[in-house]
Amino acid sequence: MASDPNHSSATSTHESGQRWSNWSGNVSFAPDRFSRPRTVDDVVDTVRSSPGRIRTVGSGHSFTELAVTDGTLVSLSDLEGDVSGVDPVNHRALLNAGATLNRLSRSLESYGLGFKNLGDVDVQSLAGAISTGTHGTGRTLPCLSAELSAITVVLADGEVLRIGDGENDHLLPAARVSLGSLGIIVDATVDLRPAYKLHRRTFVQPLTETLADATSMWEKHRNYEFFYLPFCDYAFNIVHDITTEPDRSEGGAGDEDALRDLRRVRGVLRRAGRLRRTLLNQVAKRAPAEDVIGPSWQLLANERTSKFNEMEYHVPVESGMEAFEEIVAAVEANPLVYFPVECRRTAGDSAWLSPFQGGERVSIAVHIAEGDDYRWLFEVIEPILRRHGGRPHWGKLHSMTARELAELYPDFPKFAAVRKELDPTGRFLNPHTAELWGEPFGE
Ligand SMILES: Cc1cc2nc3c(=O)[nH]c(=O)nc-3n(C[C@H](O)[C@H](O)[C@H](O)COP(=O)(O)OP(=O)(O)OC[C@H]3O[C@@H](n4cnc5c(N)ncnc54)[C@H](O)[C@@H]3O)c2cc1C
Incomplete structure (x- = not known):
């Protein structure tokens, strides 16, 4: 039976012989043991009694090999008390x-x-x-x-x-x-x-207008993002602002319905670029605007049932829009792509390995449907985002290793020193993180 480390079990458990895979299914492995502690004491016991290496997993929503281990895989999904x-x-x-x-x-x-x-x-x-x-x-x-x-x-x-x-x-x-x-x-x-309420508005407008307005939209609105629809001259915009007005829900079409349409059009018109654009432009123009008020957490997060693999880089704000336009050109040369390309902006912070360390960044995310070949992300998309000084999302596809990361993160050596101090024997290392930290990974 395939195992889900997020599955709630009745007792603290240690299991063996089961495979684990992440949300998109691109990472799968069989740890020696699964552990689902219910208390902090159980976590301590697990660490003390596990024979070898340990990795911890959350909901498995990362696309990189962060969870992989041939030792013990720990999930805290059963940990008590929220x-x-x-x-x-x-x-x-x-x-x-x-x-x-x-x-x-x-x-x-x-x-x-x-x-x-x-x-x-x-x-x-x-x-x-x-x-x-x-x-x-x-x-x-x-x-x-x-x-x-x-x-x-x-x-x-x-x-x-x-x-x-x-x-x-x-x-x-x-x-x-x-x-x-x-x-x-x-x-x-x-x-x-x-606790607060948000007013969410979603609307479609020509991509050229979206790109021209993006900076001022980020100035004006608490939350703003947009999605460029591949092989279409329109972009999908989402705005959230705080409100105390009564709840309401008007218009809108589900993200999954829109994705289904994009997938169908890609399937039929993959080799008919002009027709694909004409059809998608017509559909986009007719997309109903949405106007909703409700609890913040319900309006910020969505359900994503169509699976994909994803690469996202965070580029300095100064080159954000230029990088985005290069990504659009690259996408237009690959008829396989139909998932919208997402563009967001995040404030800076000071954590040593935060991609936003040192100042705000524009995040550009490119998705490839589950089952489709995503090597193109590494071959075409990643070089563009790297050239613009991008730092990768740690949980999404990227090929960076220690030497390149050290150039992007001024405090990389400080992190390395703390990691060695707190985990001197490398119990929490796996092959992927050993590559990131520039550590040998042996038996
Ligand atoms: C559909 C989808 C939508 C997404 N949307 C966004 C988005 O909007 N913004 C964004 O930034 N990212 C997004 N992501 C990426 C996702 O948020 C990150 O990859 C995140 O780390 C996943 O959390 P998780 O609980 O699944 O952790 P996992 O992927 O299971 O683990 C991530 C890392 O956290 C470590 N970890 C987990 N639990 C612990 C613990 N208890 N102690 C120590 N380390 C731990 C793991 O070892 C691993 O290194 C999305 C991913 C998917 C699949």
Whole structure:
């Protein structure tokens, strides 16, 4: 039976002989053991009793080989207790790092609190999302890991270390974005805000207008992003602003319906470029605008049922639009592509390995349908995004290794030193992270 580490089991379990695969199915392996601890003591036990290497997994929504291990794979999906230590004055809470953002958003709502921002989906675990620098969009809104004030990590020898809020603060810039390389994160104190409602508007407009207006849209709106529709002269725009108006829901067509149409047109007219464009332009022009008001977490996150593989790079704002236009030209030369290309913006922060360290960035994400050959992302898309000074999303496809990463991240050596201090024998290394950190990976 295929195993799902997010599956809730009744007891703390250690299992063996099962395969694990990520959301898109492009990474699959058989760890020696699965462990699903229910308490922090169980996590300590797991670390102390596991014979070899350990990797921790969240919801498996990364596209890179971050989870791969032939040792023990730990999932905190059964870890008990979602929200504790609520500070209603400063709008903070201590959150279970193994819980999904969706589960946490629901619990936080009952305390009158909410995350300041979310990405496209909210099914990631809190620890998984912070560990890769997961972000949403908004010129003044940083990635989720920048909202942490402290985390608790179980280290390679089983020690439980609190980092932040006055304890071991010097380690916090390393621990914020750490790809499961320092230890197992069991909780995090997160800065939140009073629960709030958003007004979401979605509309289609010519791509040339979208590109010309993007910078001012990011200035004007709390959250703004757009999707360029391949082989079409139109772009799909999404705006969110805070409101106290009553809930409402008008217009709109589901993302999945739009994707189905794009896939069908690609299937029939893949070799008829002009006809494909004419047809898609007609469909896009008729797409109904959407106007919705509701709880923030329900409007920021979407369901993504059509599977894909993805590459996303975060480029400096100055070259964001130029890079995007080059990506559009590259996509137009590959009739296989039909998934929309996404463009977002995120505020800067100071975590050593945050892709947004040092200043805000424009994020450009290219998707290839599950089952389609995605080598093109590496051959054509990645060189463009690298040329513009992009840093890769740690959880999405990229081919960077230690030498190149050290050039992009001024604090790379500081992270390497903390990693060696906290995990001196490399228990949390796997082949992928060994390549990222420039470490040998042997038996
Ligand atoms: C459909 C889809 C939509 C997405 N949308 C966005 C988006 O809008 N914005 C964005 O930035 N990204 C997005 N992503 C990427 C995704 O947010 C990241 O890859 C994220 O890391 C996945 O979280 P996860 O819980 O699945 O973690 P996993 O992918 O399981 O793990 C990610 C990393 O976190 C580490 N980790 C997990 N749990 C722990 C723990 N308890 N302690 C220590 N380390 C841990 C793992 O070792 C690994 O290195 C999307 C991915 C998909 C598939």
